[in-house]
Amino acid sequence: MTIGRVRTAVLSLASYRPGKAASQVEDEHDIVGAIKLASNENPWSPVPEVVAAISDAVSGVNRYADNNASDVRSAISEWIGVDVARVTVGCGSSGLLQQLFMTYVDPGDEVIFPWPSFEIYPVFSTLFAAHQIRVPLVDYAFDLDAVAAAVSEKTKLIVLATPNNPTGTPVSMRAVEGLLDSIPDDVIVVIDEAYREFSDPTFGDPVVDLQPRYDNVVVTRTFSKAFGLAGLRSGYGIAHPEIVEQLDKVRLAFSVNNLAQVGMLAAIEHEAAAMANVATLLNERTRMVEALDASGTVSVPSQANFIFIPTGDRTEPIAIAMEKLGVVTRPFPGFGLRITIGSPEENDRWLAAFLSSQT
Ligand SMILES: Cc1ncc(COP(=O)(O)O)c(C=O)c1O
Incomplete structure (x- = not known):
């Protein structure tokens, strides 16, 4: 009942x-x-300087955080060398993924992702009443031709985790470029880079290799893994400013909390x-x-x-x-x-x- x-x-x-x-x-x-x-x-x-910064900020939690996390956005923009209007933040990168579904997926729309992959993609697909298309891995790696072939008029999002969870397999940005060239440019392609820092840089960087040419590429990253801030829920995203504007509308207010913001700033400083x-x-x-x-x-x-x-x-x-x-x-x-x-x-x-x- x-x-x-x-x-x-x-x-x-x-x-x-x-x-x-x-x-x-x-x-x-x-x-x-x-x-x-x-x-x-x-x-x-987290490294001692980050722990100290977070500890110092604890007494300030009677206040709401800066909802926009402006200092964090500026720091990320300088850190990775993109315009600040292209930077957003989320309550973990899972929060950003949820925002992407909220922003783009109406009931009956299609979402495509290789499978097996991060288990939150089916959860959000179901939650937003989307039709999820799981494209089987081949030899534990993505079959991007099959991903491209699965795209239809109803496809709103494609989500690619690289390296993929649970297999640890990466996809090269060159291969993703081939996919982007073969699909309509109003399909949002999310590159979920939660594990980016553990990966060989020769697979490429979507911010540098793809975003200058493809406005429909959204990159999600996190301080949860390499920086050890999983418990603070501190994710960030890089995307076209128009996409950032839409994503920011649907983020739960203050969900990137004071301690997460301080933690992210200190983590960047002590990278x-x-x-x-x-x-x-x-x-x-x-x-x-x-x-x-x-x-x-x-x-x-x-x-x-x-x-x-x-x-x-x-x-x-x-x-x-x-x-x-x-x-x-x-x-x-x-x-x-x-x-x-x-x-x-x-x-x-x-x-x-x-x-x-x-x-
Ligand atoms: C592929 C992938 N993306 C995103 C996340 C979420 O990370 P967070 O929400 O902590 O940033 C995880 C966590 O396990 C993951 O495996």
């Missing part, structure tokens, strides 16, 4: 499933000391320190891939802060076996296991748990 007349789209909506918390797994298996490697978080606190942590994570990624290779385990080459192991039908039993050993990963039943790269100690632990689940 439902109370009140819930929208049909919401009734049919499966809730977004975040990664299981370590405490949940501890309760489920009656264990202690579990670690969570299920949400692609940064294992380390180098965060990038040193990213370098450590990338070394760890290499170490783990080599260890998996040495054990005869196939993993998908990753450009993100996680590794995808295509465990197919064995995925759920392996995930449960690892949970019993206190290691929480993200299983995609029938497809594979996504494991976030953590600290060196956490990585040693998940590797041991994974290998023991294989015997």
Whole structure:
């Protein structure tokens, strides 16, 4: 029974499933000391200067934040070298993605994305009563010809996560250029770069490589992953000023809160320190891939802060076996296991748990 007349789209909506918390797994298996490697978080606190800036700002939370986040927009504009009118902010990059759906998607419109990909795209598609077209990955990578072929008059959005979640596979901006040339320019193409900082720069930069020629390209980025600010919900977007203007209308007022704004400013100022942590994570990624290779385990080459192991039908039993050993990963039943790269100690632990689940 439902109370009140819930929208049909919401009734049919499966809730977004975040990664299981370590405490949940501890309760489920009656264990202690579990670690969570299920949400692609940064294992380390933000750098000390960022923590200090956020702490200093806490006493100011009796005030609403600057709704426009003007200082943050200016800092981002200088940081990445684009006009400030092309910069927007969101309550996480998920908030921006939601704004994109709010802005462009009417009931019955089509939204296209490769699949499997970030699980929030189907959630928003359902919420906005859109017809979602999931274009299957080929060898874990995007099939952009199939994406282009799926475009119809009703297509409003195409969403490409690069590197893709959960597979860690990137798409090159040159390949996206081919897609853009073959579709109508009133289809918005979102390049979701949540994991950009972990990726090889030779795959390109949509802001530099695409946006000067294609007004319909929107880039979403975040401070959640590389900069370790997941809990603050601090995303940003780069787009044509007309798109920014529309997106800004639908953002929940003050949802990029005071602490998020201070955190973003400090994170930009202390970028180098965060990038040193990213370098450590990338070394760890290499170490783990080599260890998996040495054990005869196939993993998908990753450009993100996680590794995808295509465990197919064995995925759920392996995930449960690892949970019993206190290691929480993200299983995609029938497809594979996504494991976030953590600290060196956490990585040693998940590797041991994974290998023991294989015997
Ligand atoms: C592909 C992708 N995009 C966006 C996000 C959302 O990040 P946030 O809302 O924290 O910026 C995630 C988070 O896991 C993701 O995997």
